[in-house]
Amino acid sequence: MNILQLSFHASPFSELGKNDGGGMSVYVQQISKHLSEKHNVTVVTGEKADSFKDKNLEFVSLELFEPELNVEEKEIHLQKFKNKLEESIDLKSFDVIHAHYWLSGLIAKEISNLLNIPFIFTSHSLGVFLDGYNKERVDCEKIVMTSSNLVTTSSVFETMLITDTYKIDENKIRKIIPGVDRDIFSPDMSVKRENIFLSIGRIQEQKGQLQTLEFLNNFKKIENDFKCIFIGGPSGKYGNEYLKELKKTVKDLNLEAHVEFSDNLHQTKIIELLNKSKLLIHTSQFETFGLVAIEANTMGVPVLSINNGSLMEIIENNKNGYLSENLIDKDVNNFVSNLLNEDKKSEEISLSCIEKSKKYDWKNTAMEIEIHYSSIIS
Numbered sequence: 319m320n321i322l323q324l325s326f327h328a329s330p331f332s333e334l335g336k337n338d339g340g341g342m343s344v345y346v347q348q349i350s351k352h353l354s355e356k357h358n359v360t361v362v363t364g365e366k367a368d369s370f371k372d373k374n375l376e377f378v379s380l381e382l383f384e385p386e387l388n389v390e391e392k393e394i395h396l397q398k399f400k401n402k403l404e405e406s407i408d409l410k411s412f413d414v415i416h417a418h419y420w421l422s423g424l425i426a427k428e429i430s431n432l433l434n435i436p437f438i439f440t441s442h443s444l445g446v447f448l449d450g451y452n453k454e455r456v457d458c459e460k461i462v463m464t465s466s467n468l469v470t471t472s473s474v475f476e477t478m479l480i481t482d483t484y485k486i487d488e489n490k491i492r493k494i495i496p497g498v499d500r501d502i503f504s505p506d507m508s509v510k511r512e513n514i515f516l517s518i519g520r521i522q523e524q525k526g527q528l529q530t531l532e533f534l535n536n537f538k539k540i541e542n543d544f545k546c547i548f549i550g551g552p553s554g555k556y557g558n559e560y561l562k563e564l565k566k567t568v569k570d571l572n573l574e575a576h577v578e579f580s581d582n583l584h585q586t587k588i589i590e591l592l593n594k595s596k597l598l599i600h601t602s603q604f605e606t607f608g609l610v611a612i613e614a615n616t617m618g619v620p621v622l623s624i625n626n627g628s629l630m631e632i633i634e635n636n637k638n639g640y641l642s643e644n645l646i647d648k649d650v651n652n653f654v655s656n657l658l659n660e661d662k663k664s665e666e667i668s669l670s671c672i673e674k675s676k677k678y679d680w681k682n683t684a685m686e687i688e689i690h691y692s693s694i695i696s
Contacts, residue, residue: 319357319691322412323350324422326399327392329367331377332385333582338365338553340520341609342442345496346418350375352684360407364392364399380406388555393421400425409433414691418442420455423462430465436694438687439466441476446483447524447604460484467694470494470687472607473628492690496607497680502585503616505672506593513658514595515546516619518588518610519602520553521561526601528564529624533599533645535571541655544576546599547591551582592617596657596664600625601645608632611639615675618668622654638671 323346328338330346350359354375361375364382371377380402382395403409409429415437417426426437439462445455463469463486471477471493481488515534519525527548534546552558561579568577583591592598598614600623607628611621615632621639623629633639640653657664 319414319688319695320412321353321357321359321691322407322409322415323359323361324415324417324426325361325363325419326396326422326425327364327389327419329363329365329379329385330361331370332365332367334585338385338389340553341496341607342418344609345440345442348497348499348680349684349687352681353688357688360412362403362407364395378406389421390555396421396424400428403429409435413695414438416440416687416691417462417466420445420459420462423466424458427462427465436467438468438470438690438694439463440470440472441480442606444476444479444483444604444606446479456484460486463490466490468492468690470690472496473631475627475631476606479627492686494683494686494690495678496609496612497683498612498616498675498678499680500616502589503592503613505616505618507618509593511596511664511668512594513544514591515544515597515599516549516591516595516614517546517599517601518549518614519600520550520557521548521564522552522554522557523560524602524604525550526603526624527560528567529601529645530599531564531567531571531573531577533650534573534576536646537651537654538573538576540651541658544658545578546576547578547580549580549583549588549591589617592619595619597622597654598639599623599645600629605629612675612678615639615671616678618672620657620667620671622650634674636667638667638674 325346328343330343350361353359358374362378364380365385366381367379369377369379383392412435415426415435417423417439419442423439430437445452445459469491477491477493480486517530552561598619598621600621605628611632614621615638621633623641633641642650
């Protein structure tokens with residue numbers, strides 16, 4: 319099978335946590351790697367990056383724009399991307415196209431119509447998540463989903479959102495849960511955990527880091543021995559302004575002794591911190607899944623979240639984390655305080671996290687996707 323993966327706005331093989339390199343990049347990278355064990359996989363992006371070929375996996379950058387541009391600035395290169403794609407690659411040679419994010423979906427739709435190649439669409443994020451409801455994007459997403467042969471989702475929450483809001487037939491949707499790279503995310507049980515909290519994600523308003531600071535300010539009234547490390551660089555049009563706001567809030571709340579901004583870190587350093595940490599704080603209101611949560615759980619780290627969508631399918635209170643509508647809550651404080659002060663309870667929860675994460679595996683994700691590729695080709 320010859321498979322074309324389109325990741326127009328973000329290079330899946332570039333540094334994660336920087337610019338637009340988030341959960342979608344991990345997803346494309348991992349399924350492409352596993353699918354290439356049996357099939358020819360070509361991954362194409364418009365973002366400037368180093369192209370390469372490794373056995374059955376080829377990554378092609380069409381070198382159209384710098385990674386630092388925000389998505390709106392990248393969007394204007396969409397037609398150039400299509401033109402250069404047609405010039406650079408023999409599109410007729412592909413059996414199936416998998417488009418990631420709505421911008422790639424628009425390109426896949428045109429190629430599919432032109433060459434009669436079936437295509438699958440995975441959203442990774444949706445226009446309905448954005449403040450002010452981006453109607454133009456939502457309309458485009460609906461057109462892409464309606465035109466595709468199949469839509470894949472990562473959670474029941476995403477499936478329901480797409481059927482209810484976008485009015486896509488549920489028979490066209492396949493829920494395929496993402497995985498974890500266990501070669502990378504492997505806990506070292508000999509490392510002693512410290513009173514470290516982590517917030518992992520690109521610095522942008524929709525990730526809700528400000529709410530994490532509000533929680534820390536409230537929590538320090540009952541506990542003073544902790545540090546929260548924010549991992550991730552500014553992203554999006556207003557990422558730098560949001561980072562300035564976060565740093566000002568740290569000063570205003572006298573949280574300097576408790577907060578550290580680490581920008582991007584290499585994955586080995588993130589693994590090292592996950593091994594030492596007792597909690598991941600997740601404040602992104604909307605997620606189609608929430609990869610960082612299962613990666614943390616795999617490392618034995620429970621997740622505290624306000625996400626009442628997809629994270630409800632991952633977290634069970636007092637087992638592998640805690641879900642609450644509001645982080646300024648005495649039950650939340652009790653849960654976190656127990657993690658810091660009750661070694662036996664903390665260890666119990668850590669082991670429960672590892673056990674609950676065992677069902678997430680990229681090999682299984684790729685296998686399911688492969689089955690659906692075959693079904694739409696035949």
